[in-house]
Amino acid sequence: MKIKILGMGCSNCLELEKRAKEAVKQLGIKxxxxxxxxxxxxxxxxxxxxxxxxxxxxxxxxxxxxAVEDLKKLMK
Amino acid sequence: xxIFYPIKIFADWLIYNLFSLVKGGILGExxxxxxxxxxxxxxxxxVIVFAVSxxxxxxxxxxxKKFLSRKFEFLGNMIAATIGIFTPFCxxxxxxxxxxxxxxxVPLGVTFSYLIAAPLINEVAAALLWxxxxxxxxxxxxxxxxxxxxxxxxxLGKMHLEKYVEDYVYKIKVSQNLRLxxxxxxxxxxxxxxxxxxxxxxxxxxxxxxxxxxxxIHGYAPENLLTSIAGENNLFAVPIAVLIGVxxxxxxxxxxxxxxxxxxxxxxxxxxxxxxxxxxxxxxxxIIILRRVLKTKLLIxxxxxxxxxxxxxxxxxxxxx
Numbered sequence: 078m079k080i081k082i083l084g085m086g087c088s089n090c091l092e093l094e095k096r097a098k099e100a101v102k103q104l105g106i107k108x109x110x111x112x113x114x115x116x117x118x119x120x121x122x123x124x125x126x127x128x129x130x131x132x133x134x135x136x137x138x139x140x141x142x143x144a145v146e147d148l149k150k151l152m153k
Numbered sequence: 154x155x156i157f158y159p160i161k162i163f164a165d166w167l168i169y170n171l172f173s174l175v176k177g178g179i180l181g182e183x184x185x186x187x188x189x190x191x192x193x194x195x196x197x198x199x200v201i202v203f204a205v206s207x208x209x210x211x212x213x214x215x216x217x218k219k220f221l222s223r224k225f226e227f228l229g230n231m232i233a234a235t236i237g238i239f240t241p242f243c244x245x246x247x248x249x250x251x252x253x254x255x256x257x258x259v260p261l262g263v264t265f266s267y268l269i270a271a272p273l274i275n276e277v278a279a280a281l282l283w284x285x286x287x288x289x290x291x292x293x294x295x296x297x298x299x300x301x302x303x304x305x306x307x308x309l310g311k312m313h314l315e316k317y318v319e320d321y322v323y324k325i326k327v328s329q330n331l332r333l334x335x336x337x338x339x340x341x342x343x344x345x346x347x348x349x350x351x352x353x354x355x356x357x358x359x360x361x362x363x364x365x366x367x368x369x370i371h372g373y374a375p376e377n378l379l380t381s382i383a384g385e386n387n388l389f390a391v392p393i394a395v396l397i398g399v400x401x402x403x404x405x406x407x408x409x410x411x412x413x414x415x416x417x418x419x420x421x422x423x424x425x426x427x428x429x430x431x432x433x434x435x436x437x438x439x440i441i442i443l444r445r446v447l448k449t450k451l452l453i454x455x456x457x458x459x460x461x462x463x464x465x466x467x468x469x470x471x472x473x474x
Contacts, residue, residue: 085248085249085442116248116249116252116325116445117321117325119249120249120252120253120256120325120326120327120328121326121327121328122328123215123327123328124215124249125214125215125218125246125249125250125253125254126214126246126249126250127246127249140246141348142351143347144347147347
């Protein structure tokens, strides 16, 4: 699974990354993380609020930092 | 009938009966004030933040921009400012939001109305103002913030400043493939509940600290502490308060309770309101991050127009209230 965190590096983005990693750990799955901080690349995904989460090229959420439990549902 | 009366009864009972503190004593008064304000503000925050979060589930920026790109002037500014009331604003989202709007053809002035209203009018500040000053002040705060956003955006739009937006912004291609799922009622309520919970969790410690300091000032600081330095006779009090507030990066949650207690000590309401608006609307990190999309000249204009708008509001309220 390829997981990308889109965001220019604010505290919310860091929090999302932390929780996404925790969710991956709890699910016991293999995932490759990538942080996208370049605004031009972020816009290519069509999101207007960050942080956003991309799983296997698909934007699954934007503009919020959900709980680890909710992230686990998105990753299943 | 004051809907908060039951809380007052509870606070009185807790402090004077259960803790048997002397009514009228400094410690008792300060504690009573603290308990009453904390409960009242918690309830207001819970209700208002939940309601706004629920409305927000309908106002996804990706959809809002489609609507605003229809290019109506003034009406567009009004709609953008209204939507801005309900949207949260994290300085980290300012840049993608700005680019998304501009790229899809939303007029620059309309984009600014939104960009000003979103941080200036926020639900946490509204709930706190309601709790500490009454609903009229909360309405005045929302209305004046809205008017500043509409007019400032309209003026910036009329000045044709497109060339002062960083050039790369116009070259960015925004993917239109983002498909947003339609949410069910149940999902909306759940989302609003989660959001309200996380906002309250985040701001409540600051509220407590703010009310605590406020209660201390209420009980211990001398009356008329500020009357001589920041009273109505000092014409420069409003601009100075605003200039102090602009670079301050503090959340409204902590500042408002402190400022509210300063009002009892002689700080005029308009000056206090202007200070709070300056703290919420503009902050140094936000200005720095906006520099990535706006050239310095436009950035300065943006900050200057919003600052002047807030100063004007401060004077207006000192004059009419």
